[in-house]
Amino acid sequence: MRVVSLGSGSSGNALLVEAGPQGRTKLLLDAGLSTRTLATRLASVGISLSQIQAILITHEHSDHVLALPQLINRYAFPVVANSKTLRAIQDGLRSGVWRTDAGRTVAAKIQVEESVSYIPVSAGKEVEVTTTSLEASSTIVELDHPESGDTLERATPQAQLTFPHQILPIGAHLTIGDIEVTSFAISHDATAPCGYLLHAGGCRICLVTDSGEVTPAMLEQMQHADLLILESNHDRERLVRGPYPWHLKRRILSPTGHLSNDQAGEAILQIWREVGMRWLWLAHLSRTNNTPALALESMRLYLRSANINPAHIRISALPPTMGQVWDSTQLWL
Numbered sequence: 001m002r003v004v005s006l007g008s009g010s011s012g013n014a015l016l017v018e019a020g021p022q023g024r025t026k027l028l029l030d031a032g033l034s035t036r037t038l039a040t041r042l043a044s045v046g047i048s049l050s051q052i053q054a055i056l057i058t059h060e061h062s063d064h065v066l067a068l069p070q071l072i073n074r075y076a077f078p079v080v081a082n083s084k085t086l087r088a089i090q091d092g093l094r095s096g097v098w099r100t101d102a103g104r105t106v107a108a109k110i111q112v113e114e115s116v117s118y119i120p121v122s123a124g125k126e127v128e129v130t131t132t133s134l135e136a137s138s139t140i141v142e143l144d145h146p147e148s149g150d151t152l153e154r155a156t157p158q159a160q161l162t163f164p165h166q167i168l169p170i171g172a173h174l175t176i177g178d179i180e181v182t183s184f185a186i187s188h189d190a191t192a193p194c195g196y197l198l199h200a201g202g203c204r205i206c207l208v209t210d211s212g213e214v215t216p217a218m219l220e221q222m223q224h225a226d227l228l229i230l231e232s233n234h235d236r237e238r239l240v241r242g243p244y245p246w247h248l249k250r251r252i253l254s255p256t257g258h259l260s261n262d263q264a265g266e267a268i269l270q271i272w273r274e275v276g277m278r279w280l281w282l283a284h285l286s287r288t289n290n291t292p293a294l295a296l297e298s299m300r301l302y303l304r305s306a307n308i309n310p311a312h313i314r315i316s317a318l319p320p321t322m323g324q325v326w327d328s329t330q331l332w333l
């Protein structure tokens with residue numbers, strides 16, 4: 001199994017995972033970079049987009065799906081996600097409007113040179129964004145309590161999904177080539193966000209980013225990982241004292257926001273076993289409210305506080321650009 005971080009953070013997230021003989025199964029986890037950047041970074045590790053078999057999506061925020069409109073147009077590989085996230089992607093494809101991790105909306109702009117970039121169209125609050133999105137859809141139906149706006153949900157029948165897809169309900173398993181995928185719920189202000197545990201050849205990797213809290217169900221999946229890719233978004237103090245507007249700070253700190261360095265450290269102590277995880281990638285670091293050095297030092301402090309030998313775990317902080325490469329053969333060395 002080989003894992004390559006192609007980008008991590010609010011400027012765009014994507015991971016390449018390869019498994020099987022000669023790495024014959026190739027998946028992307030999220031595609032939050034421009035198509036050109038994604039292609040260039042994949043090429044630097046000898047892979048072309050045409051070799052990808054499927055793209056797993058954690059949630060529909062633009063830093064996780066930026067390349068999807070173009071990829072869907074050009075390639076036949078399925079988008080794998082739960083049905084609610086697939087419907088949110090369908091709405092984004094139809095309207096050209098996506099939400100960012102900071103709660104703004106952006107519109108897709110297909111440029112002449114065929115790279116996708118996004119332009120801000122609103123600085124509105126989350127609630128306004130959601131309302132606009134609902135009103136823009138022509139397929140609103142009433143659910144349990146027709147009088148309550150909170151219970152309205154867009155009904156896009158599966159038949160209306162106009163792109164190749166594979167539904168993977170949260171909590172379910174799916175085998176894609178040589179890789180078994182398990183999806184599990186995380187806590188974030190997207191439609192139905194999830195993390196993934198990937199299993200191949202006796203190795204497991206687990207991806208948990210964009211979550212405001214760590215739940216027992218998440219810990220249950222994380223504890224199986226040989227390589228854990230865990231969000232360490234911000235230093236709490238730095239965020240609170242920093243330049244962000246208060247509504248954004250409150251959102252990031254909320255149970256559906258992003259994990260702090262402290263939350264990441266506490267989570268690791270809860271799942272630590274002497275024979276367990278050996279590699280930890282700290283991911284989705286904020287450029288404003290964190291630094292790689294801060295995130296790494298915070299995690300090491302937590303490990304020291306529990307008398308965990310730092311030689312037993314290799315920790316890296318993922319950069320927003322091309323990042324770490326992990327090969328499961330390291331497990332046997």
Ligand SMILES: [Zn+2]
Pocket residue numbers: 009010013061063064101210284
């Ligand atoms: Zn994100």
Ligand SMILES: [Zn+2]
Pocket residue numbers: 059061100101188190210
């Ligand atoms: Zn997000």
